[in-house]
Amino acid sequence: xxxxxxxxxxxxxxxxxxxxxxxxxxxxxxxxxxxxxxxxxxxxxxxxxxxxxxxxxxxxxxxxxxxxxxxxxxxxxxxxxxxxxxxxxxxxxxxxxxxxxxxxxxxxxxxxxxxxxxxxxxxxxxxxxxxxxxxxxxxxxxxxxxxxxxxxxxxxxxxxxxxxxxxxxxxxxxxxxxxxxxxxxxxxxxxxxxxxxxxxxxxxxxxxxxxxxxxxxxxxxxxxxxxxxxxxxxxxxxxxxxxxxxxxxxxxxxxxxxxxxxxxxxxxxxxxxxxxxxxxxxxxxxxxxxxxxxxxxxxxxxxxxxxxxxxxxxx
Amino acid sequence: xxxxxxxxxxxxxxxxxxxxxxxxxxxxxxxxxxxxxxxxxxxxxxxxxxxxxxxxxxxxxxxxxxxxxxxxxxxxxxxxxxxxxxxxxxxxxxxxxxxxxxxxxxxxxxxxxxxxxxxxxxxxxxxxxxxxxxxxxxxxxxxxxxxxxxxxxxxxxxxxxx
Numbered sequence: 475x476x477x478x479x480x481x482x483x484x485x486x487x488x489x490x491x492x493x494x495x496x497x498x499x500x501x502x503x504x505x506x507x508x509x510x511x512x513x514x515x516x517x518x519x520x521x522x523x524x525x526x527x528x529x530x531x532x533x534x535x536x537x538x539x540x541x542x543x544x545x546x547x548x549x550x551x552x553x554x555x556x557x558x559x560x561x562x563x564x565x566x567x568x569x570x571x572x573x574x575x576x577x578x579x580x581x582x583x584x585x586x587x588x589x590x591x592x593x594x595x596x597x598x599x600x601x602x603x604x605x606x607x608x609x610x611x612x613x614x615x616x617x618x619x620x621x622x623x624x625x626x627x628x629x630x631x632x633x634x635x636x637x638x639x640x641x642x643x644x645x646x647x648x649x650x651x652x653x654x655x656x657x658x659x660x661x662x663x664x665x666x667x668x669x670x671x672x673x674x675x676x677x678x679x680x681x682x683x684x685x686x687x688x689x690x691x692x693x694x695x696x697x698x699x700x701x702x703x704x705x706x707x708x709x710x711x712x713x714x715x716x717x718x719x720x721x722x723x724x725x726x727x728x729x730x731x732x733x734x735x736x737x738x739x740x741x742x743x744x745x746x747x748x749x750x751x752x753x754x755x756x757x758x759x760x761x762x763x764x765x766x767x768x769x770x771x772x773x774x775x776x777x778x779x780x781x782x783x784x785x786x787x788x789x
Numbered sequence: 790x791x792x793x794x795x796x797x798x799x800x801x802x803x804x805x806x807x808x809x810x811x812x813x814x815x816x817x818x819x820x821x822x823x824x825x826x827x828x829x830x831x832x833x834x835x836x837x838x839x840x841x842x843x844x845x846x847x848x849x850x851x852x853x854x855x856x857x858x859x860x861x862x863x864x865x866x867x868x869x870x871x872x873x874x875x876x877x878x879x880x881x882x883x884x885x886x887x888x889x890x891x892x893x894x895x896x897x898x899x900x901x902x903x904x905x906x907x908x909x910x911x912x913x914x915x916x917x918x919x920x921x922x923x924x925x926x927x928x929x930x931x932x933x934x935x936x937x938x939x940x941x942x943x944x945x946x947x948x949x950x951x
Binding site: 505521525 | 790793794797798800827828831832835838839842843846877878881882885896897899900901902903905906921924925928929931932935
């Protein structure tokens with residue numbers, strides 16, 4: 475590769491980095507650069523193709539800066555420890571502000587989606603995980619039977635192996651498959667599990683709740699509240715088709731789901747956020763239909779300010 | 790200007806015309822509010838061009854003449870292409886695994902989490918231009934790993950930067 479070509483590749487890279495935040499003028503300048511020389515277009519073409527592969531790439535999480543690697547239970551223990559005292563809690567809250575510091579052993583890696591994005595990961599054993607928007611899941615190259623849902627929601631299609639059960643950790647609650655397809659969502663200390671096929675065991679070492687097809691449980695590690703419910707198994711993971719069902723949720727949860735799923739920016743009047751919400755909502759992905767629809771369901775009014783939608787209580 | 794972008798990316802005005810038609814169809818389905826409509830259109834067009842180029846390159850050898858490539862009407866099931874794509878993915882995974890921690894973090898935040906470079910800079914405690922350099926080196930590694938496919942099973946690169 476000649477020095478010339480090297481520098482063209484570097485130029486292509488510089489453009490690519492700039493385009494992420496480019497305005498109209500920036501794009502016009504990029505077009506001019508592409509047109510200036512076929513070698514420019516060719517270099518950018520290769521780069522864009524390589525960049526596209528990153529969509530499906532997995533990233534190792536970084537090694538830990540603090541000595542937490544010898545905690546075999548992983549993040550779970552940390553959550554139990556939350557109530558244990560000021561010092562621990564303070565240390566944890568510092569870590570929580572810098573998610574990058576929550577370091578796993580080096581074989582772990584994170585797969586993440588932005589709001590409005592979706593992704594499917596297939597593990598070595600054939601287990602398939604469908605990630606919704608705004609979701610991050612930590613996996614382990616050395617052990618494909620463990621996972622940790624750090625935020626968001628995912629549907630797990632688990633290849634069952636009685637000898638090596640698949641376990642997902644969410645907000646410190648373990649969910650263990652007993653041969654199954656299930657949906658798991660986490661927000662702060664609250665998790666929600668719903669089973670489409672087979673069964674799972676939630677918190678096997680604590681409450682040991684066994685859920686079969688059509689069972690769901692909402693569990694709050696903060697308050698200790700546990701609520702079981704039933705739903706039609708075909709509604710489990712309904713976010714994949716835009717049908718979301720909620721049972722004993724809050725309006726804030728519905729809004730958060732909409733933001734994760736489609737990237738819709740939604741602000742709620744404070745009194746609305748905590749209103750209870752039970753029922754099914756169908757979303758289309760088009761905010762100018764979905765937000766007014768949601769507003770109607772909860773007896774609120776919606777208006778739009780630039781990119782943001784605002785829901786407030788109907789007068 | 791959109792047409793020019795597509796023509797420059799696709800290497801043919803006819804293809805650009807075709808791609809533009811596709812793009813309008815796609816845009817019909819976009820109803821979310823958009824912050825910077827012009828930049829958004831450019832980004833969609835550029836992504837669409839990349840899709841078409843990738844679909845096209847699956848049909849021909851990687852090093853075939855770039856300008857001779859005709860994009861197919863749509864990506865079709867293609868086992869050989871799938872194998873080549875899997876090779877590329879492995880090369881990419883190796884390149885990422887060989888990256889120094891901060892480089893991989895910067896790339897993940899920028900690319901997967903779509904964070905602005907400023908946010909990456911704050912997270913890493915370096916300047917925005919430092920982030921830009923880090924990302925440029927990350928992309929350089931990715932580019933090089935895909936250009937020289939599968940030289941050996943070993944991971945390349947050391948931890949000389951990051």
